[in-house]
Amino acid sequence: MEIIKTDIAIIGAGAAGLSAAIAIAETDPTLNISLISKVYPMRSHTCAAEGGAAGVSKPEDSLDKHFDDTVSGGDWLCDQDAVEWFVEQAPKELARIERWGCPWSRDEEGNVAVRPFGGMKVERTWYAADKTGFHILHTLFQTSLQYPSIQRFDEYYSTDLIVSDGRCQGVTAIEMRSGQLKAFAAKCVIIATGGAGRVFPFTTNGAIKTGDGMAMAYRAGVPLKDMEFVQYHPTGLPGTGILMTEGCRGEGGLLVNKDGYRYLQDYGLGPPDPWPRNKAMELGPRDILSQAFWHEQQKGRTIKTPHGDVIHMDMRHLGEVLINERLPFVRDLALSYLGIDMVHEPVPVRPVIHYTMGGIDTDRQARTPLDGLFAAGECACVSINGSNRLGSNSLTECLVFGREAGKSVIDRITTMSDADTTLVKQQRDKSQSEMADLFMRENTGESVSGLRREMNDTMESGAGIYRSADSLNETCATIASLRERFNAVTLEDKSNVFNTDLIQALELKSMIEVAQAMAHSARRRDESRGSHQRLDFTERDDDNFLKHTLAGYRGADAPSIDYRAVVITKSQPAKRVYGGAKS
Amino acid sequence: MSERQITLEVLRYRPESESEPVFQSYSVPCQEEWVVLDALNYIKDNLDRTLSYRWSCHMAVCGSCGMVINDNPMLSCKAFLRDLPDHIRVEPLHNFPIERDLMVELDDFMDKLKSVKPYLIPDQPVAEEDGTYRQSSAQLKKYKPFAMCINCMACYSVCPQYGLNEGFVGPAALALAHRYNVDSRDQGRRAREDVVASNTGIWECTFVGACSEVCPKNVDPAAAIQQTKIASTVDYFKDLLMPGKRDKSGNAKQAAGDGA
Amino acid sequence: MTNPPYIRPIPASWWLRQGRYVRYMIREATCLFIGLHALVLLVGVYRLSQGRDAFDAFLAALWSPAGQVMGAVIVLMAVVHSVTWFNLTPKAMPLWIGDRKVPGWIIVGGHYGGWIVVSAVVLFLAGGLS
Structure with missing residues (x-):
């Protein structure tokens, strides 16, 4: 069958997609759900999240404190109505997956334990040792197996949304095992495809995180919001980019430069207490820590290695027992991939691309401006993350907004008519002929891997931790030419069954489009805020840029850039204060 | 370099x-x-x-x-x-x-994974307004190793019983069933028994032990299966000697959960 | 034309491919010798029922060179059988004291201890130690 009729198509089966699917299946078992993913659900990148998920649980904590940490962490670019709602839902969703069996680490009374994370007043990160995302993903996936209304389409690569009459009516997808192009005729579609860290060369993100869903929505006319904000995580392993969780610092890990000096005290994060205090030193926010690394590097105080400069994360004082209980996975990773045992030696680390704050423009209820289309998780931008996401908010975000997308779909679908199957068929045939063109193209010498390398390089050199008009102009120009050259890209593999050459080509197309939105959004934001730091505009400029960037797709041309005001309810923009001075 | x-x-x-x-x-x-x-x-x-x-x-x-x-x-x-x-x-x-x-092709595994009901089946679920279950670190430790499976399929690749007997549920899926069986929040062992304690479940396993040797995550599926065999045998004799004495969920928790 | 997914045949000699399978097959094969020993005992009981001469002939056969070789092989296999299975016991019967798992060697050691005690009792009852 080329056309698959369904009520709801969910693209992506990580934490957000599965949460949405379960929410719908629980509420209305008569609705047919097609859960479409380019990988088996348990391969989704949620599994790589380590440190934990934020939700208020301690008596000394409060929703207001979680709100404040999130909004100031995001440098006031968050929509505060959404953040208020998010922090309220957070503990409920974390408790829900506990009831579904998530093996959370426990305190002495048998309650779920919490640990401190960067930028938090009070510790509120729920964790399952240092494999929190893995356990959340498997709990969700296994729980989803009891709902017959969830029909999985594993290893289907979604290519394009089907849009007509001002509404989304489905999606086309390649069944990878046969190479056949299928079309899902759906009343509602939820995109939950994760981020796009792979547009950069050095990232914690898995190979699958290529921004497909973002690009699909973008091509369908939905703006990509705040794409200039890309988070560097301060502690990745050199060479591989493997993440050393923020939990390392939450448990007491220290960052020192080549002189053994806790340099963060020079960047407004002190005083250097012997043990990190909340919101100070090593428990500062990710953007500021990554930027501090860059400054240390400029001063020549980092350590040179064959895989670039590093600083040291020292956890020796934590002792083997605590490390084995709370951080066994990262201990093994550092030992295997670097030959460094954190029990006995400091671990070399450096900033690494980790998270895309920006994404598909959605509101508090996970709705996009396109009727019938919803989005949740890293691919979406609500925005609760503003210009810099608070560590451990993202897993919670997937659960909260995944469920919200499910609820919104149920509200909307009752009055939604069936998708127009004739139109869906037409769209499928059009996509099919585009794919055929790609197959038939004469060899021009442009290869997927070659273009991908060039894209990675220009994003790192022009749109990294620190950017400038000059560097961004160059990146914008390079990406424009890469988009042009992509039209000449040729496939070496002309077969149908699991043609990963084809899939990688389509992923590259998505990545170049997303990269273009990132570079142009960054080029136009003449200020420094959160993760977007400009060498030529070093201050935050609330007068001109306390607003969301909206990048609109304009075919082969560069994107249009518009702006929308940030929603402020109770926290007026102020200076971000970290360190012990005022907290 | x-x-x-x-x-x-x-x-x-x-x-x-x-x-x-x-x-x-x-x-x-x-x-x-x-x-x-x-x-x-x-x-x-x-x-x-x-x-x-x-x-x-x-x-x-x-x-x-x-x-x-x-x-x-x-x-x-x-x-x-x-x-x-x-x-x-x-x-x-x-x-x-x-x-x-x-x-x-992983279709067979995906079907078998689903067949063991790998989700929490509580007798008295905690209601939404009551928050979470309590679970001690000791209770957590008993099932946690079996919750570490990443479904990489190394154990199936090395299991001769899976290769030779089409129906065998196999190491990872059975280990996952055990993971839920020994979770203090779960009382679903009886519900899983039809598949798990069948001739194509644990009793097809001859304890080659290769699965545990190759597991990159130290899940030890062989141990999980042998422990399920013992728990299931205890259940069988309890049924035989004391018909009708079992609680509704059929759990003999001493055998499955507490080990000692 | 697309061929179906390819299923690699498993040869009858699959167990020779890896050391772990060979060791497994040896472990499984030891039970044949345990069975053989049980058979010998049954024959002994049967011969006993036929009278003293028959039983003496049976004992003489056991003490013949061939009988001694068989006995030695059976004892060796019984030892292999016991050792391999005892070594697997921590997997099948993990013990917990509070939240700490009892180390495997204690469980294995307990089995060896039990083995020695039972053997001593049997030998005592059989008069071997008197």
Whole structure:
């Protein structure tokens, strides 16, 4: 069958997609759900999240404190109505997956334990040792197996949304095992495809995180919001980019430069207490820590290695027992991939691309401006993350907004008519002929891997931790030419069954489009805020840029850039204060 | 960063042009700190774009890249060249149909995973307004090792019973059933017994133990299966000696949960 | 034309492919010798029922060179059988004291201890130790 009729198509089966699917299946078992993913659900990148998920649980904590940490962490670019709602839902969703069996680490009374994370007043990160995302993903996936209304389409690569009459009516997808192009005729579609860290060369993100869903929505006319904000995580392993969780610092890990000096005290994060205090030193926010690394590097105080400069994360004082209980996975990773045992030696680390704050423009209820289309998780931008996401908010975000997308779909679908199957068929045939063109193209010498390398390089050199008009102009120009050259890209593999050459080509197309939105959004934001730091505009400029960037797709041309005001309810923009001075 | 020339002999199967798999050799300039997956990616990017395999996280947690490397099933992202000779043979996982090159068909496993009801089945679920269950660290420790499975399929690749007996539920799925059976929040063992304690479940296992030897996450499925056998046997005799004495859920918690 | 997914045949000699399978097959094969020993005992009981001469002939056969070789092989196999299975017991019967798992060697050691005690009792009852 080329056309698959369904009520709801969910693209992506990580934490957000599965949460949405379960929410719908629980509420209305008569609705047919097609859960479409380019990988088996348990391969989704949620599994790589380590440190934990934020939700208020301690008596000394409060929703207001979680709100404040999130909004100031995001440098006031968050929509505060959404953040208020998010922090309220957070503990409920974390408790829900506990009831579904998530093996959370426990305190002495048998309650779920919490640990401190960067930028938090009070510790509120729920964790399952240092494999929190893995356990959340498997709990969700296994729980989803009891709902017959969830029909999985594993290893289907979604290519394009089907849009007509001002509404989304489905999606086309390649069944990878046969190479056949299928079309899902759906009343509602939820995109939950994760981020796009792979547009950069050095990232914690898995190979699958290529921004497909973002690009699909973008091509369908939905703006990509705040794409200039890309988070560097301060502690990745050199060479591989493997993440050393923020939990390392939450448990007491220290960052020192080549002189053994806790340099963060020079960047407004002190005083250097012997043990990190909340919101100070090593428990500062990710953007500021990554930027501090860059400054240390400029001063020549980092350590040179064959895989670039590093600083040291020292956890020796934590002792083997605590490390084995709370951080066994990262201990093994550092030992295997670097030959460094954190029990006995400091671990070399450096900033690494980790998270895309920006994404598909959605509101508090996970709705996009396109009727019938919803989005949740890293691919979406609500925005609760503003210009810099608070560590451990993202897993919670997937659960909260995944469920919200499910609820919104149920509200909307009752009055939604069936998708127009004739139109869906037409769209499928059009996509099919585009794919055929790609197959038939004469060899021009442009290869997927070659273009991908060039894209990675220009994003790192022009749109990294620190950017400038000059560097961004160059990146914008390079990406424009890469988009042009992509039209000449040729496939070496002309077969149908699991043609990963084809899939990688389509992923590259998505990545170049997303990269273009990132570079142009960054080029136009003449200020420094959160993760977007400009060498030529070093201050935050609330007068001109306390607003969301909206990048609109304009075919082969560069994107249009518009702006929308940030929603402020109770926290007026102020200076971000970290360190012990005022907290 | 020293370079090392490695010969990778990869089993290829292109179902549109071949009726059976053949080995193809690639000579790859490798960095000493690379893993086999890095070498495969080098081939894909520089030598042969038609080679197909699964991978994603490159940090041994997504479970995509399980394959047989010099006769041992392992994660290619954690198969370090420093531990391997200059000539490396890479094959798809055994005991699964090969769909293409290093990609095998997982449908059978996905069905079996579902069949063991791998989700919490509580007698008295905690209500939403009451928050969470209580669970001590000691109770957590008893099932946690069995919750670490990444579904990489190394255990199925090395299990002769799975290869020889079509119906066998297999190590990972049975270990997962055990994971829920010994979770203090779960009372679903009876509900899982139809599949788990059947002739194609735990009783098909002859304790070869290879599954536990190759597991990259130390899940120890062999242990899980033997423990389930004991619990199931205790259940059987309890039923026989004291018919009607079992609680509704059928759980003999002393045997399953507390071990000692 | 696309061929179906390829299923690699499993040869009858699959267990020779890896050391772990060979060791497994040896472990499984030891039970044949345990069975053989049980058979010998049954024959002994049967011969006893036929009278003293028959039983003496049976004992003489056991002490013949061939009988001694068989006995030695059976004892060896019984030892292999016991050792391999005892070594697997921590997997099947994990013990917990509070939240700490009892180390495997204690469980294995307990089995060896039990083995020695039972053997001593049997030998005592059989008069071997008197």
